[in-house]
Amino acid sequence: MKKPGFASAHAPGPRAFGAQAPGRASDGPVVVIGAGLGGLAAACTLSARGHDVVVCEANDWTGGKAAEWKDQGFRFDMGPTILTLPSVLRRIMNEAGHTLEDRLEMHRLDPQWRCFFDDGDRLDLLENIEAMARSLEDRHPGDGKGYRDLIAMSETLHDISRRFVFWKSVGGIGDTLDLGQSFRPEVMRDIAALRMHSTLGREIRKRIANPKAVQVFDHFTQYVGSNPLQAPAVLTGIAHMQVDEGIWYPVGGTRAVPQALREIAEEQGVTFRTDSRVVRILHDRRRVHGVVLENGETIGASAVVSNADSVRTMRELIDRDRAPAAWRQFRRQWKKREPACSGVVLYLGLNKAYDHLAHHNFVFSRDPEEEFEAIYREGRPAPDPTCYLAAPARTEPGVAPPGGEALYVLVHTPYLRPGQNWTEIFPGYRETILRKLERAGGMPDLRSRIQCEHHLTPMDIHRRYAPQAGAIYGLASHGRLDGGFKPANRSAGLGGLYFAGGSAHPGPGMPMALMSGWIAADCLDADVRGREPGLARAG
Numbered sequence: 001m002k003k004p005g006f007a008s009a010h011a012p013g014p015r016a017f018g019a020q021a022p023g024r025a026s027d028g029p030v031v032v033i034g035a036g037l038g039g040l041a042a043a044c045t046l047s048a049r050g051h052d053v054v055v056c057e058a059n060d061w062t063g064g065k066a067a068e069w070k071d072q073g074f075r076f077d078m079g080p081t082i083l084t085l086p087s088v089l090r091r092i093m094n095e096a097g098h099t100l101e102d103r104l105e106m107h108r109l110d111p112q113w114r115c116f117f118d119d120g121d122r123l124d125l126l127e128n129i130e131a132m133a134r135s136l137e138d139r140h141p142g143d144g145k146g147y148r149d150l151i152a153m154s155e156t157l158h159d160i161s162r163r164f165v166f167w168k169s170v171g172g173i174g175d176t177l178d179l180g181q182s183f184r185p186e187v188m189r190d191i192a193a194l195r196m197h198s199t200l201g202r203e204i205r206k207r208i209a210n211p212k213a214v215q216v217f218d219h220f221t222q223y224v225g226s227n228p229l230q231a232p233a234v235l236t237g238i239a240h241m242q243v244d245e246g247i248w249y250p251v252g253g254t255r256a257v258p259q260a261l262r263e264i265a266e267e268q269g270v271t272f273r274t275d276s277r278v279v280r281i282l283h284d285r286r287r288v289h290g291v292v293l294e295n296g297e298t299i300g301a302s303a304v305v306s307n308a309d310s311v312r313t314m315r316e317l318i319d320r321d322r323a324p325a326a327w328r329q330f331r332r333q334w335k336k337r338e339p340a341c342s343g344v345v346l347y348l349g350l351n352k353a354y355d356h357l358a359h360h361n362f363v364f365s366r367d368p369e370e371e372f373e374a375i376y377r378e379g380r381p382a383p384d385p386t387c388y389l390a391a392p393a394r395t396e397p398g399v400a401p402p403g404g405e406a407l408y409v410l411v412h413t414p415y416l417r418p419g420q421n422w423t424e425i426f427p428g429y430r431e432t433i434l435r436k437l438e439r440a441g442g443m444p445d446l447r448s449r450i451q452c453e454h455h456l457t458p459m460d461i462h463r464r465y466a467p468q469a470g471a472i473y474g475l476a477s478h479g480r481l482d483g484g485f486k487p488a489n490r491s492a493g494l495g496g497l498y499f500a501g502g503s504a505h506p507g508p509g510m511p512m513a514l515m516s517g518w519i520a521a522d523c524l525d526a527d528v529r530g531r532e533p534g535l536a537r538a539g
């Protein structure tokens with residue numbers, strides 16, 4: 001049932017289909033391509049505002065990468081495990097008339113990460129800034145102050161992101177900062193604070209001396225699958241986002257998030273069609289008007305939100321000859337950007353829970369520079385990788401049989417390169433990972449504890465989720481000036497086409513993919529009603 005109280009999406013306001021949405025819209029529902037977190041957030045927001053929505057999902061499940069695997073009494077989240085910035089999910093649910101707490105039971109986790117080093121040392125990342133500063137100071141005099149400075153700088157960058165980047169469609173700095181006004185003191189202050197000459201890795205190294213602590217903070221780029229030494233300084237804002245709002249675990253795992261969003265969307269009348277891959281978006285020179293499914297069926301659409309990879313949407317679903325300007329414009333802006341990293345994931349059902357593990361853990365490589373060089377510049381798996389581990393049974397014992405653990409192991413690898421055959425590479429790399437965990441992760445008996453096992457390689461990720469080259473996190477956030485930007489949520493060249501998900505603005509990770517879905521929906525709704533995006537429902 002549709003939520004009452006909003007005007008029909010097909011009853012446009014005075015400036016409907018104006019300059020920002022060229023061409024006249026056809027009748028029909030809004031079609032959302034893909035039911036990942038971005039697609040689900042878009043479907044919830046659009047249906048809450050009274051639009052008819054049909055979601056076409058290629059797979060037989062919804063949630064995209066936020067999938068799950070169950071076997072012999074073990075339950076695993078297959079993709080994301082760390083949930084940050086819950087305020088994003090809260091806002092999307094609130095707009096649909098629900099509270100987050102109505103729909104999900106959330107647990108705050110502290111320590112946020114437990115970090116293990118090759119020499120047997122261990123360091124906890126704590127939520128409390130003063131406690132963390134004291135712990136760093138004990139290890140290396142001066143690092144306590146350095147950490148406070150890092151968090152203060154990070155807070156400024158988080159604030160700039162809130163004001164200029166979040167909750168609106170942005171495809172580059174000119175879309176959000178009025179560079180013509182850059183002589184004004186407040187604009188100059190913001191531009192200087194962005195440190196566009198620097199990288200996240202460099203800002204950390206300026207303030208923190210202990211190499212182990214540097215390795216911990218470098219891994220804030222884990223959320224965007226990028227090299228800290230190539231990622232723009234603005235991403236240092238992630239540190240403050242994490243201490244400010246914390247790290248959360250929803251009971252039922254991160255899988256509970258897409259399940260809750262799908263339920264809300266269905267309550268609001270959204271139709272879900274699984275096993276329905278879209279092979280073409282129908283459009284003329286100016287505007288989209290439908291989609292074609294793999295089985296040949298055509299669905300007329302007043303607008304299309306693509307939660308499929310944004311580059312693949314433009315490359316494979318759009319007819320370039322029919323919309324050459326839109327294609328050229330997109331290609332010009334994004335052709336030089338590489339995909340973010342891919343990964344190998346092991347799901348190990350164990351008959352033992354290791355007490356020394358926290359919920360989230362890193363077992364770090366012995367040489368981070370060798371590791372980043374291999375993954376991001378040479379395009380080969382790191383010889384001694386960092387392994388991220390989730391041990392959720394300590395928060396939700398039901399994920400494993402009594403006394404057991406549903407251990408999740410993620411190792412970042414390069415995005416798929418031509419000729420890389422993971423069927424051949426995987427057995428040897430699994431050995432590398434298990435040896436690392438036995439030795440540096442304090443689990444010498446790990447192999448003998450495995451009751452059931454499953455895995456994903458970059459090739460599996462590519463087949464399951466249809467990203468570019470098996471990339472987990474869309475486009476790499478590399479480049480001091482523009483590395484933080486992703487394709488805008490509203491197509492500049494084709495009316496009625498919007499992008500949602502980790503490969504569109506504001507980028508990858510659970511909260512950002514969710515926010516991108518809201519932004520795409522808000523732009524679409526604004527275009528239909530002839531208003532400025534963001535003004536109707538700023539929260």
Ligand SMILES: Cc1cc2nc3c(=O)[nH]c(=O)nc-3n(C[C@H](O)[C@H](O)[C@H](O)COP(=O)(O)OP(=O)(O)OC[C@H]3O[C@@H](n4cnc5c(N)ncnc54)[C@H](O)[C@@H]3O)c2cc1C
Nearest residue numbers: 034036038058064065079080081082278308501502509510
């Ligand atoms: C192993 C792994 C670990 C991760 N860990 C974390 C973490 O701890 N914390 C975090 O915040 N983030 C993490 N992420 C990233 C996070 O999962 C993603 O950024 C986010 O889930 C992406 O959502 P999305 O909206 O882009 O949709 P996706 O999950 O990419 O889903 C897109 C959907 O579109 C469908 N689709 C594609 N093409 C078509 C088509 N032509 N027709 C129909 N349907 C189509 C796909 O089948 C898919 O269901 C992780 C990801 C992975 C894979």
